[in-house]
Amino acid sequence: MSRKGKQPVELPKNVEVKLTKGHILAKGPKGQLERDFPEYVIIKQEENELLVNVDENVDEQSALHGLWRALINNLIEGVSKGFEKKLEMIGVGYRAAVKGKVVDIQVGNSHPTVLTIPEGITVAVEKNTLITISGADKQKVGQFAADIRSKKPPEPYQGKGIRYQGEYVRRKAGKASGK
Numbered sequence: 001m002s003r004k005g006k007q008p009v010e011l012p013k014n015v016e017v018k019l020t021k022g023h024i025l026a027k028g029p030k031g032q033l034e035r036d037f038p039e040y041v042i043i044k045q046e047e048n049e050l051l052v053n054v055d056e057n058v059d060e061q062s063a064l065h066g067l068w069r070a071l072i073n074n075l076i077e078g079v080s081k082g083f084e085k086k087l088e089m090i091g092v093g094y095r096a097a098v099k100g101k102v103v104d105i106q107v108g109n110s111h112p113t114v115l116t117i118p119e120g121i122t123v124a125v126e127k128n129t130l131i132t133i134s135g136a137d138k139q140k141v142g143q144f145a146a147d148i149r150s151k152k153p154p155e156p157y158q159g160k161g162i163r164y165q166g167e168y169v170r171r172k173a174g175k176a177s178g179k
Contacts, residue, residue: 005065008049009073012080017050019043024072028079031120031136035075041068050076078136085145086165087131090154094162095128103131107152107162115151118144130165 011017015028024043025034037043040061042053052069054061077083089096089107097104103123105113117123121135121144131148135141145164154161156172163169 003066005052005054005069007069008046008051009069009076011045011048011050011076013048015076015080017045017076019045024075026075026079028076028136030079030082033075033079033136035071037068037072043072074138078138082134082136083138083141084132084134085141087133087145087148087162088165089129089131089152089162091152091160094152094160096125096131097128098123098125103148105148105151105162113151115144115147131162 012028015026017027018025022039023034023036026032040054040058041064044051044053050072052065052072054065054068056062056065089105091108094107096106098117101117103115103117103125105115107113118140120137121133121140123144124132124134126132133141133145133148149162149164152161154163154167154169156170157174159169159171161169
């Protein structure tokens with residue numbers, strides 16, 4: 001029995017949910033999201049909460065109970081509050097700029113790195129080195145932040161690179177003198 005899966009998903013007042021067989025649609029102030037789910041997942045709407053159930057006697061279904069509850073909770077939280085990730089660029093000459101539907105990143109290469117912003121995601125750049133990624137879909141926000149970070153991950157010797165705000169980068173000692 002999943003402890004997370006048993007907890008109800010709270011529905012804020014400003015979120016509207018439509019349930020059909022194998023499909024959920026949520027509308028809120030931050031947009032609209034929808035998701036398909038397997039037929040063995042049973043979602044019931046009771047007043048201002050959703051209850052997610054599966055057949056606990058089948059191991060495969062029981063193992064995914066908490067997962068589906070978390071995915072539906074993220075869907076509801078995304079359309080009501082939204083999600084945000086912040087990235088810091090540390091290094092001389094490292095900077096970013098948003099130009100229309102693309103993010104232009106300069107991280108020490110001979111050419112700028114250009115990434116297309118996915119649909120439903122907004123990107124803002126402050127002080128040329130702080131990138132804020134926000135949107136309703138948690139998976140898209142996290143994936144785009146990871147894509148940007150992967151262009152120049154922080155290195156352990158000087159700490160240069162692109163990192164999540166507040167991320168701890170484990171530092172290593174440089175070469176020891178051989179004398």
